[in-house]
Amino acid sequence: MHFSRRVPSDLAPNRFALALAGARKSARRLIDLTVSNPTQVGLGYPHDLLAPLADAAALVYDPQPFGLRVAREAVSEDFARKGVHVPADRVVLTASTSEAYSILFKLLCDPGDRVLVPRPSYPLFEHLTRLDDVEAEGYRLEYHGRWSVDVDSVRSAISARTRAILAVSPNNPTGSFLDGPDLAALAAICAEHDLALIGDEVFADFPLPDRVPVRAGQADIVRQRGRQGGHEAAETLLPRPPGVLSSQQILAFSLGGLSKSVGLPQLKLGWVGVGGPDDLVGPALGRLEVICDSYLSVGTPVQQAAGALMTSGVAVRARILARISENYETLVHLTRRYPSCTLLAAEGGWYAVVQVPATASEEDLVVTLLEEDAVVVYPGYFFDFPREAFLIVSLLPVPDEFRTGITRMLERAASPVHGD
Ligand SMILES: Cc1ncc(COP(=O)(O)O)c(C=O)c1O
Incomplete structure (x- = not known):
């Protein structure tokens, strides 16, 4: 059967995806610092927000x-x-x-x-x-x-x-x-x-x-x-x-x-x-x-x-803005404790970038974070950074989880050999 080249022919999961699937099956609860779905981070949406969808005009x-x-x-x-x-x-x-x-x-x-x-x-x-x-x-x-x-x-x-x-x-x-x-x-x-x-x-x-x-x-x-x-x-x-x-x-x-x-x-x-x-x-x-x-x-x-x-x-937007602002300030604060890690200045949006020592590959680091620390972060190469090593985190997670996850991430990234 011929399939279009618009869709890649190699559909095998990459190493990160395999490690993520494995970590999800383990008993340890993962802290997901890649979450991009605002409806699943405990923002508390007004319960009647979707009421306008029932307007009879839509009949x-x-x-x-x-x-x-x-x-x-x-x-x-x-x-x-x-x-x-x-x-x-x-x-x-x-x-x-x-x-x-x-x-x-x-x-x-x-x-x-x-x-x-x-x-x-x-x-x-x-x-x-x-x-x-x-x-x-x-x-x-x-x-x-x-x-x-x-x-x-x-x-x-x-x-x-x-x-x-x-x-x-x-x-x-x-x-x-x-x-x-x-x-x-x-x-x-x-x-x-x-x-x-x-x-x-x-x-x-x-x-x-x-x-x-x-x-x-x-x-x-x-x-x-x-x-x-x-x-x-x-x-x-x-x-x-x-x-x-x-x-x-x-x-x-x-x-x-x-x-x-x-x-x-x-x-x-x-x-x-x-x-x-x-x-x-x-x-x-x-x-x-x-x-x-x-x-x-x-x-x-x-x-x-x-x-x-x-x-x-507007109410949801305000909550998202408050969430990303709080988490970004946490990131600023925590990164200062690890001189080998640098938070790149962000101006807006839902993500942040931390530059970490390139003592091992980004891929090794994110897989180690998954397997050893139960923390999910993205490697910079997913986003086409020209060189290593960068980690990408979402600013949406629940603040307590964010703090714990970022601490584990920085601790691991700043350790002399990531795998230890
Ligand atoms: C830069 C950027 N554009 C667009 C989208 C997707 O938006 P939509 O849900 O409207 O397709 C995303 C989602 O993460 C995004 O990061």
Whole structure:
């Protein structure tokens, strides 16, 4: 039987996956410092949060390629909350960010065309591009006390088949926002080479307090009201750099969704905000309509409920922000006790990176942590770090577990030979 090369033929689990499966079977309880599912870290969601899904308006099916007007307006308002103007007719709804990438690759790329992706970054890019027969070419992010784009590496990665530049802000796992100068540099390159800019801004609602360098014009503090357990809850929007839609001269797409912004991945509602000059946006939307009309993948109840969920979800967002902030400060504090380990500065998002002595391979270290210490962390090479040794941790775990897990991790990583 012939199977497509879009899917890898070697499906054997890697060493880490095997060790993880083994550790899960053992009697010892694992501390999972890779957890990325906000619904399973004891945040305490308001029990009536999903009540809007039962609205009788969802009894009517009205198929619309870009989604229902009411939901697109809710997304437009959500952009406005962050100070970004995206009219509802430039909003496209999808079931997830992964699906948003897929429709954009279908829009922009022929088979074999290329997109530029940041490195280190999100490991799913390798699969997402391959599933659409697109090639991912890396450009570098460099760390020098904070992360920035190596603009020369972007330029040298461009070929005649490059169609788009992808940026993740804040990035998973480096936690770095694309700042004003980096955004301007990427936008200039896109304009010069006729490329689209795709900004994955799913974590933009989670700047770590006092960790984002504040520049003039971005210190606006905005308040929004949400409901928490029947009470009104106010949200303070922390300063963050402008997103990709602020560069108005090029075709740009901003990706977001309920999965991160209000911690509800199970609802499957993502979106794409489209920006740029009318003569580029018009033809892009026309073609996107053909793609989206072929799938019609977003369910009606979540669209009808989108506005209400975004309002009441403020309470969940606040809890996630409080959780990641607390855990990040714990990490800052604990890492100081181990001079051979360095916490790389994060500005936002749900992950953090710790550089550890490269006395053994990252793979040996993460497997030892699993087998000897019952702690799950990711190795840097999963995220395409250019060299060893880095460990990646989620900032979502329950704080007590996080503290215990990080202590075990640092203790092991700082020991002269990891396996001892
Ligand atoms: C950078 C980044 N983009 C997108 C996603 C996925 O979002 P969604 O659940 O909307 O597909 C993730 C999930 O971890 C992510 O880390």
